[in-house]
Amino acid sequence: MINVTKTFLPDQEKYLQYVREIWDRGYLTNNGPLLQELESELKGYLNVDHLYFCGNGTIVLQLAIKALEINGEVITTPFSYCATSNAILWEKCTPVFVDIDPSTFNINPDLIEQAITPATTAILATHVYGNPCDVEKIEQIAKKHNLKVVYDAAHAFGVTYKGKSLLSYGDISTCSFHATKVFHTIEGGALISNHPELDQKLTLLRAFGHRGDESYYFAGINGKNSEFHAAMGLCNLPHVEEIIAARKDVFTIYDRLLNWDILAKPTHAKDMVYNYAYYPVVFPSETVMKKVMEDLAAEEIIPRRYFYPSLNTLPFMPEYYACPVSEDISLRVLCLPLYVGLPSQDVEHISNIINKSLLSP
Numbered sequence: 001m002i003n004v005t006k007t008f009l010p011d012q013e014k015y016l017q018y019v020r021e022i023w024d025r026g027y028l029t030n031n032g033p034l035l036q037e038l039e040s041e042l043k044g045y046l047n048v049d050h051l052y053f054c055g056n057g058t059i060v061l062q063l064a065i066k067a068l069e070i071n072g073e074v075i076t077t078p079f080s081y082c083a084t085s086n087a088i089l090w091e092k093c094t095p096v097f098v099d100i101d102p103s104t105f106n107i108n109p110d111l112i113e114q115a116i117t118p119a120t121t122a123i124l125a126t127h128v129y130g131n132p133c134d135v136e137k138i139e140q141i142a143k144k145h146n147l148k149v150v151y152d153a154a155h156a157f158g159v160t161y162k163g164k165s166l167l168s169y170g171d172i173s174t175c176s177f178h179a180t181k182v183f184h185t186i187e188g189g190a191l192i193s194n195h196p197e198l199d200q201k202l203t204l205l206r207a208f209g210h211r212g213d214e215s216y217y218f219a220g221i222n223g224k225n226s227e228f229h230a231a232m233g234l235c236n237l238p239h240v241e242e243i244i245a246a247r248k249d250v251f252t253i254y255d256r257l258l259n260w261d262i263l264a265k266p267t268h269a270k271d272m273v274y275n276y277a278y279y280p281v282v283f284p285s286e287t288v289m290k291k292v293m294e295d296l297a298a299e300e301i302i303p304r305r306y307f308y309p310s311l312n313t314l315p316f317m318p319e320y321y322a323c324p325v326s327e328d329i330s331l332r333v334l335c336l337p338l339y340v341g342l343p344s345q346d347v348e349h350i351s352n353i354i355n356k357s358l359l360s361p
């Protein structure tokens, strides 16, 4: 079977060395030495000053909302994973969905201002598939209306925009290091902040708002991560360039072989170095896409409807905001298999099945 993704695993012996180290120390979690080492390595790799390794890519969104004291209405994108809007809801804010740009699939900055009300306090946008949002326009709008900006950069590890890590934009960017992402720590995530003054607060918020000295500051939460997860990160981080290069090879084959007279894909921002996180293709209709899915399934090839459905249509949203572009794209987009070790013959095979399926009624 060929799945949409397959987790990269480092050399087992190297991981076991770390495990033995953890055993020897008997120190398994709570800001341990491997976690601190990983944070320091990540800061170096991404060239950012304030990074906090946490439990996952969802709790970091919640911590960002808490730390920036975001409340009321949050302008957000309907074209993302449900973690983005769930974090807003979980933090008792109201998601206000603004439609996406039909070419980039990122939040359409030209539609943001008309969605701002006196209750709006923030914009939470996703760099979809690792492709940068219009960060300049968003910053301009945020400044003008005194809004906070949080980026869900779960897809954006290793992406640079205008020579800087894409994770360094916004008041806070959050990343996921889940096993399905370009760089992973099994489960994990990070918060990248541009506010040195939030350092204390963020450190405390992810650890119950409590310090070991019997000081209790405020109601924090458990956003911590363990030495075992940090160890996986330390094993994987040296492979990031090689992981991205291998993904690029797969990407290039799809780019070359798929029938672009019929299919479409998002356009990428200029001035970006990409991480090849996902391979989305947009079909002319949901019917055509479903037929392709069936033809792929017959050969045990399992792509993923990602993102689907459009988050503004989820039944538990407090209000419906029409987002016709996102609703349309989400119905007919598929992410194709893309991972390190996917043989080029398989990529060719997948492309051939899709092309054939598109041309047969």
Ligand SMILES: *Cc1c(COP(=O)(O)O)cnc(C)c1O
Residues within 6 Å of the ligand: 056, 057, 058, 059, 080, 081, 083, 084, 126, 152, 154, 155, 176, 177, 178, 188, 189
């Ligand atoms: C993966 C992902 C998340 C959630 O990350 P977890 O680490 O699984 O909690 C959030 N947002 C987006 C866009 C994602 O792709």
